[in-house]
Amino acid sequence: MPATKQRSTREAILERAVDLASEEGLEGLTIGRLASDLEMSKSGLFGHFGSKQDLQLATLLAARERFVAHVVSPVAEREPGGERLRALCDHYLDYMEAQVFPGGCFYATVAAEFDNRPGPVRDAVREGLEAWLGLLRSEAQAAGVEDPDQLAFEVHSIAQGANSAFQLFGDRKAFGRARAAIGRLLDAEL
Numbered sequence: 001m002p003a004t005k006q007r008s009t010r011e012a013i014l015e016r017a018v019d020l021a022s023e024e025g026l027e028g029l030t031i032g033r034l035a036s037d038l039e040m041s042k043s044g045l046f047g048h049f050g051s052k053q054d055l056q057l058a059t060l061l062a063a064r065e066r067f068v069a070h071v072v073s074p075v076a077e078r079e080p081g082g083e084r085l086r087a088l089c090d091h092y093l094d095y096m097e098a099q100v101f102p103g104g105c106f107y108a109t110v111a112a113e114f115d116n117r118p119g120p121v122r123d124a125v126r127e128g129l130e131a132w133l134g135l136l137r138s139e140a141q142a143a144g145v146e147d148p149d150q151l152a153f154e155v156h157s158i159a160q161g162a163n164s165a166f167q168l169f170g171d172r173k174a175f176g177r178a179r180a181a182i183g184r185l186l187d188a189e190l
Contacts, residue, residue: 018062143189
């Protein structure tokens with residue numbers, strides 16, 4: 001199989017895997033399910049990943065890339081600090097509200113699934129979340145926030161609460177509430 005076709009096949013597999021994992025978790029990913037969904041043979045699909053763990057790790061990386069494309073990249077050209085921090089928060093809520101992942105926030109699903117399971121998958125989930133929280137802390141620090149760790153924690157917690165209310169209860173007002181809460185928090189800090 002030519003390298004470009006192999007790459008596009010792998011990308012199609014990962015696109016489906018990310019969407020499926022956002023709804024059912026990384027343990028819900030199986031070679032059989034993906035092969036069926038993508039109308040591929042199991043052996044053809046397995047050839048792209050050596051193990052279920054390799055599939056899970058590749059799925060995490062693909063999800064992280066999608067998150068960065070929707071939340072981080074659109075604000076990369078802005079000056080570090082308060083303006084970029086506000087834009088990141090807006091894009092974070094937009095990404096959840098727009099259901100960039102069909103199951104809501106991808107990291108909410110997989111963090112709950114792997115938060116107490118040691119191993120490479122948990123480590124990768126943790127690294128992805130730490131990168132996001134680290135970016136929030138960095139922007140808060142650049143904006144002169146007194147306690148950047150606390151601000152990052154609160155922004156993340158409020159957004160995850162909105163995601164949960166939307167996913168679990170279908171509360172369409174949850175993101176508006178989160179925007180108001182984060183707006184008040186940023187107004188008090190900046």
